[in-house]
Amino acid sequence: MLEFxxxxxxxEQLGYLVKHVPFAVWETVYTTVVASLFAYLIGLPxxxxxxxxxxxxxxxxxxxLMQAVNTVINLLRSMPFLILMVLVMPLxxxxxxxxxxxxxxxxxxxxxxxxxxxxxxxxxxxEMDRGVLEAAQAMGCSTFQVVWKVLLPESxxxxxxxxxxxxxTILGYGAMSGFIGGGGLGSMSLQYAWNNRKMVVLYGAVxxxxxxxxxxxxxxxxxxxxxDRRVTGRGGARGSRKQQPRQxx
Amino acid sequence: MIELKHVxxxxxxxxxxxxxxKDVSLTIGxxxxxxxxxxxxxxxxxxxRCINLLERPTSGQxxxxxxxxxxxxxxxxxAQRRSISMIFQQFNLLMQRTCLKNxxxxxxxxxxxxxxxxxxxxxxxxxxxxxxxxxxxPAQLSGGQKQRVAIARALACDPKxxxxxEATSALDPKTTRDILRLIKDINGRLGxxxxxxxxxxxxxxxxxxxxxxxxxGRVMETGTVEQVFSSPQTEAGRRLVYPDxxxxxxxxxxxxxxxxxxxxxxxxxxxxxxxIDCGVKVNILGADTRNVNGQAFGTMLxxxxxxxxxxxxxxxxxxxxxxxxMEEVRDYHA
Ligand SMILES: Nc1ncnc2c1ncn2[C@@H]1O[C@H](COP(=O)(O)OP(=O)(O)O)[C@@H](O)[C@H]1O
Ligand SMILES: [Mg+2]
Numbered sequence: 001m002l003e004f005x006x007x008x009x010x011x012e013q014l015g016y017l018v019k020h021v022p023f024a025v026w027e028t029v030y031t032t033v034v035a036s037l038f039a040y041l042i043g044l045p046x047x048x049x050x051x052x053x054x055x056x057x058x059x060x061x062x063x064x065l066m067q068a069v070n071t072v073i074n075l076l077r078s079m080p081f082l083i084l085m086v087l088v089m090p091l092x093x094x095x096x097x098x099x100x101x102x103x104x105x106x107x108x109x110x111x112x113x114x115x116x117x118x119x120x121x122x123x124x125x126x127e128m129d130r131g132v133l134e135a136a137q138a139m140g141c142s143t144f145q146v147v148w149k150v151l152l153p154e155s156x157x158x159x160x161x162x163x164x165x166x167x168x169t170i171l172g173y174g175a176m177s178g179f180i181g182g183g184g185l186g187s188m189s190l191q192y193a194w195n196n197r198k199m200v201v202l203y204g205a206v207x208x209x210x211x212x213x214x215x216x217x218x219x220x221x222x223x224x225x226x227x228d229r230r231v232t233g234r235g236g237a238r239g240s241r242k243q244q245p246r247q248x249x
Numbered sequence: 250m251i252e253l254k255h256v257x258x259x260x261x262x263x264x265x266x267x268x269x270x271k272d273v274s275l276t277i278g279x280x281x282x283x284x285x286x287x288x289x290x291x292x293x294x295x296x297x298r299c300i301n302l303l304e305r306p307t308s309g310q311x312x313x314x315x316x317x318x319x320x321x322x323x324x325x326x327x328a329q330r331r332s333i334s335m336i337f338q339q340f341n342l343l344m345q346r347t348c349l350k351n352x353x354x355x356x357x358x359x360x361x362x363x364x365x366x367x368x369x370x371x372x373x374x375x376x377x378x379x380x381x382x383x384x385x386x387p388a389q390l391s392g393g394q395k396q397r398v399a400i401a402r403a404l405a406c407d408p409k410x411x412x413x414x415e416a417t418s419a420l421d422p423k424t425t426r427d428i429l430r431l432i433k434d435i436n437g438r439l440g441x442x443x444x445x446x447x448x449x450x451x452x453x454x455x456x457x458x459x460x461x462x463x464x465x466g467r468v469m470e471t472g473t474v475e476q477v478f479s480s481p482q483t484e485a486g487r488r489l490v491y492p493d494x495x496x497x498x499x500x501x502x503x504x505x506x507x508x509x510x511x512x513x514x515x516x517x518x519x520x521x522x523x524x525i526d527c528g529v530k531v532n533i534l535g536a537d538t539r540n541v542n543g544q545a546f547g548t549m550l551x552x553x554x555x556x557x558x559x560x561x562x563x564x565x566x567x568x569x570x571x572x573x574x575m576e577e578v579r580d581y582h583a
Contacts (some may be wrong), residue, residue, distance in 0.1 A: 093265045096336075097540045129339075130339070131339050131572040132341045132342075132343065132344075133335060134303055134341070135335065135337060135341035136331060136335070136354075136414075137303060137330075138303055138325045138334075138335040138336070139299050139330065139331065139335075139354070139358055139406075140328065140329075140331040140355070140359070141327075141356055141358055142323075142327060149354070149357070149358070150343065153345050153346075154344060154345050155342070156345060157345075179299060227345075229344055229345050229346075229386040229387075229388060230344045230345075230388050231388060241427055
C-alpha cells in the first residue's frame with residue numbers, strides 16, 4: 001500500500017490532483033449552476049406553457065402552437081446531448097464569443113438541458129390537482145395569478161426534486177463536455193488524465209465527481225422534503241420549528 | 250338574484266356531443282338556500298359551474314342581479330367571480346399554505362392589505378370554529394376541519410353567493426350535520442344566498458328552503474322543500490324523495506306520512522314509543538335508514554291508523570320529536 005504512494009509517478013499525480021482539484025471543482029460547480037439557471041429560465045416557462053396551454057389546461061392555446069412547441073422539444077430531446085452541444089457551438093461563438101472553456105460551454109450546455117428541464121417541469125406541474133386550480137379560478141384569479149400563486153408554489157416540492165435531478169444531470173453533461181473543450185473535472189479526467197494515461201488523476205477526478213453528486217442530491221432531496229407540507233409528521237425540522245413556538249401565542 | 254335562462258351545455262364527444270344540461274331555467278332568490286338534487290351524473294356539477302361560468306353554457310343566459318355573465322369580458326367576469334364563492338367535495342385547499350394563508354388567498358387576489366387580510370382571516374377562523382388552527386397546514390386537519398377552512402376562505406371577500414358542490418359528500422354523517430349547520434348559520438347571519446348541490450335528500454331536508462330536482466340534464470321540478478317533499482310531482486322527484494323500493498301505486502290511498510331522520514335517536518325506539526306513549530300502532534311501508542353511531546339518518550314511510558283521532562295523535566307526537574321532520578304524502582291514485 002505504502003509502496004503505491006511512494007511510487008514517484010503516483011506521487012506526482014496525487015500532487016497534481018491536490019493542486020488542481022479545487023479549481024476544477026469550482027469550474028464544474030460554476031458551470032453547472034449557471035447552466036442550470038439558464039436552463040430553468042427557458043425550461044420552466046416552457047413547462048408551464050405545456051401544462052397551462054394544453055387542451056385540458058386552464059388556458060388552452062391554439063393547437064398548432066402547442067404542437068410546434070412539443071415538436072421542437074422532442075427534436076432537441078432526441079438528439080444525443082454531446083452531438084447537440086457540438087451543433088450549437090456556433091451559437092456559443094455569437095453569444096459569448098468563444099466555444100471552449102468554462103464560458104464557452106455554457107451556451108451548448110443550456111441548449112442541451114432546457115428541453116429536458118421543460119419536460120421535468122411539465123411532469124411536476126401536471127401532478128397538480130385540477131380542482132385546486134379551478135377553485136382559484138372561481139375566486140377570480142387570472143391565468144397568470146393561477147400559475148404564479150397556485151400552480152408553482154403548490155408544485156414546489158416536486159419542482160425541487162426535479163431540479164435536483166436536472167442539476168445532477170447537467171453536472172454530468174458538463175463533465176462530458178470535457179470532450180469538446182469544456183473545463184472543470186470533466187476536462188481534467190477526459191482530456192488531461194485520459195490522454196496522458198494518468199490513471200490516478202482519472203480515478204481521483206471521478207471520485208470527486210461522485211462525491212459532488214452525492215452532496216447535491218442530498219441537499220436537493222432534503223430541501224424537497226422540507227418544502228412539502230402535504231405529509232404530516234415528516235421531517236423533524238418542520239414539527240419543531242413551525243408548530244411548537246406558534247401555539248404558545 | 251340568480252336567474253338561469255334556458256341554459257344548455259353540450260360537451261363535445263366522439264359521438265357528436267353530450268347534452269349535460271338541457272334548457273335549464275331556474276330562479277334563485279336572495280337569501281335562499283337552494284338545493285339542486287339529482288342522481289350522480291344528472292348534471293349538477295355542470296349546472297353549478299355554469300353559475301360562475303367555470304363552465305360556459307353552450308346557449309342560454311346566466312343573469313346575476315340583472316347582469317348577464319355570458320356577455321361579460323374576462324375582466325368583468327373575474328370581478329364578478331369575487332362575489333361568488335364556491336366550496337367543493339374535495340375542499341381544494343392550497344396544501345402548501347397554512348390555514349390562515351389559505352383564507353388570506355382570495356383577499357390577496359383582491360389586493361387587500363396583508364395585515365387587514367390576516368386580521369379578517371383570524372375572525373373567520375373564529376366564526377368557523379377553528380381559532381387555534383391558523384398555523385396548521387391542511388394536511389394536519391380532518392375532513393370536517395378542512396371544509397371549515399374552505400368555508401372561511403369562501404367568506405373572506407364578503408360574497409353574495411356561496412356555491413356548495415357536494416360539500417359534505419366526503420364527510421361522515423355527524424360532520425356533515427355540523428357543516429350544514431354552519432352553512433345555515435352563515436346564511437342566517439350574513440344573508441348570503443346559498444346554492445347546495447347534492448345527491449342526498451337528507452342534506453336538502455336539513456338546510457334548504459327551496460329545491461330543484463335535476464334528472465338527465467333537465468330540471469324536473471322546483472319548489473319549496475315542503476312542497477316537493479310532501480308531494481313530488483314527477484317520477485324523478487318521487488324516486489329521490491321516497492325510500493328505495495317503495496312503489497307509489499301500492500301505497501294506501503290516505504294516511505301515509507313520510508318521516509326523515511336527521512341524526513336523532515334511531516327509529517325503532519320512535520315506533521315503539523309511539524305505541525307505548527300514544528297507544529297508536531303504525532305500519533312501516535318502506536324505510537331507507539342508516540344507523541350511524543346510534544344516530545338515525547334516512548327516510549321512512551308510515552301508514553297511519555284509519556281513525557282520524559289516532560292519526561292526529563301520532564302526527565302530533567312525531568312532530569314533537571327532535572331531529573325528525575315529517576310531511577303527509579298526498580294521494581297519487583286519483
Ligand atoms: N368536460 C366534460 N366533457 C364531457 N362530458 C362531461 C364533462 N363534464 C361532465 N360531463 C358529463 O356530463 C354529465 C354530468 O356531469 P356532472 O355535472 O359532473 O354530474 P353530477 O355532478 O350531477 O354527478 C356526466 O355524464 C359527465 O360524464
Ligand atoms: Mg358532481
